[in-house]
Amino acid sequence: MKLNIINMLCILIALSSGQISALEFKQVQAGESAVSFGYQQMGVAMEGKFNKFAAQVTFDPAKLVNAQARIDIDLASIDAGSAEANDEVAGKLWFNAKNYPTASFVSSSVKALGGNRYEVSGKLSIKGTTRDVIAPVTFQLAGNRGVFDGTFAIKRLDYKIGEGAWADLGTVANEIQIKFHVVVNAVPTKK
Amino acid sequence: MNALVLRYNNIAITLHWLMAMLIFVAFPLGVYMHELPLSPTKLQLYSYHKWLGITVLMLAMLRVFWRAKNPPPPLPYDTPNWEKAVSHVTHLALYFLLLAVPLSGWLMSSAKGFQTVWFGVLPLPDLVGKDKDLGHLLGLVHQGLNLVLLGLVAMHIAAVIKHKFIDHDQILERMLPKGKI
Numbered sequence: 001m002k003l004n005i006i007n008m009l010c011i012l013i014a015l016s017s018g019q020i021s022a023l024e025f026k027q028v029q030a031g032e033s034a035v036s037f038g039y040q041q042m043g044v045a046m047e048g049k050f051n052k053f054a055a056q057v058t059f060d061p062a063k064l065v066n067a068q069a070r071i072d073i074d075l076a077s078i079d080a081g082s083a084e085a086n087d088e089v090a091g092k093l094w095f096n097a098k099n100y101p102t103a104s105f106v107s108s109s110v111k112a113l114g115g116n117r118y119e120v121s122g123k124l125s126i127k128g129t130t131r132d133v134i135a136p137v138t139f140q141l142a143g144n145r146g147v148f149d150g151t152f153a154i155k156r157l158d159y160k161i162g163e164g165a166w167a168d169l170g171t172v173a174n175e176i177q178i179k180f181h182v183v184v185n186a187v188p189t190k191k
Numbered sequence: 192m193n194a195l196v197l198r199y200n201n202i203a204i205t206l207h208w209l210m211a212m213l214i215f216v217a218f219p220l221g222v223y224m225h226e227l228p229l230s231p232t233k234l235q236l237y238s239y240h241k242w243l244g245i246t247v248l249m250l251a252m253l254r255v256f257w258r259a260k261n262p263p264p265p266l267p268y269d270t271p272n273w274e275k276a277v278s279h280v281t282h283l284a285l286y287f288l289l290l291a292v293p294l295s296g297w298l299m300s301s302a303k304g305f306q307t308v309w310f311g312v313l314p315l316p317d318l319v320g321k322d323k324d325l326g327h328l329l330g331l332v333h334q335g336l337n338l339v340l341l342g343l344v345a346m347h348i349a350a351v352i353k354h355k356f357i358d359h360d361q362i363l364e365r366m367l368p369k370g371k372i
Contacts (some may be wrong), residue, residue: 044307
């Protein structure tokens with residue numbers, strides 16, 4: 001807490017002295033961030049989350065060209081609602097987490113949509129398949145911290161998530177909503 | 192020997208046999224699906240079981256409501272008192288279980304984090320939140336109530352056999368759609 005206040009003061013002093021043009025957001029607060037997902041199972045809305053992931057973000061609203069984001073998700077850390085489901089989805093037919101332990105998203109570009117809305121394009125790699133995805137993101141500023149929130153949908157069969165009998169879309173739907181909430185602290189940048 | 196035997200009305204008879212059919216499917220389905228390894232089939236069977244159970248719950252509520260407005264015909268006057276008493280208690284317990292068994296299943300499902308969506312269309316509210324311990328407890332309650340239900344249905348059927356083949360009376364005909372009475 002004390003450190004945060006000192007941090008803030010430094011930023012304020014730096015800002016007022018004209019030494020610094022902007023804040024760059026790059027210290028990801030893992031404990032406050034979350035990656036979760038939602039899907040339909042037999043017509044029932046289900047939710048789950050990943051307990052372990054690493055995120056790297058570099059974001060300066062004034063220099064979007066340099067914006068970068070990367071999220072690596074430890075697939076075995078999934079919480080799909082029950083121990084039985086967690087074991088199943090880590091298995092061969094789903095994520096095959098033994099051979100493909102990590103899913104990654106790597107951004108390629110960030111576009112401003114106006115206001116606090118942005119659009120991140122990038123590549124999502126899961127289970128040996130890489131595809132382009134586009135995610136709308138909102139950016140909320142609170143003091144020296146920025147909060148990114150976004151949701152996008154993927155089709156699980158595009159990544160062979162759920163093979164064999166599980167490829168039946170009548171039981172577990174193809175569309176998976178992926179939600180992310182990333183809290184990033186700012187550091188001052190020099191001109 | 193043959194006292195006057197009165198039939199239940201048609202709505203009561205329809206509800207009785209509908210619920211009997213559904214329970215004779217839902218019960219073995221519940222026992223079977225529980226032991227399956229996780230698969231799409233298992234998820235489907237769980238859904239079908241839940242849909243059947245909620246249907247039983249709705250029919251049972253209708254049955255209780257209907258019975259309150261339309262009292263069942265009295266038992267034949269020559270029915271021994273002990274039989275009347277046993278019959279009364281058994282039926283009361285059966286009505287309780289027709290409501291409590293599906294209700295405990297619904298609550299268990301919610302506590303385990305799986306909402307019930309009737310026939311995949313009508314979402315039922317989660318009356319309890321996700322809670323692992325509560326889910327486990329409600330699972331035991333659901334199982335226990337079902338064992339009592341099994342016992343009572345066995346008694347119910349044993350009574351039919353007794354009346355039909357030992358007493359040779361027309362108690363069963365009270366609940367049949369069409370009979371000699």
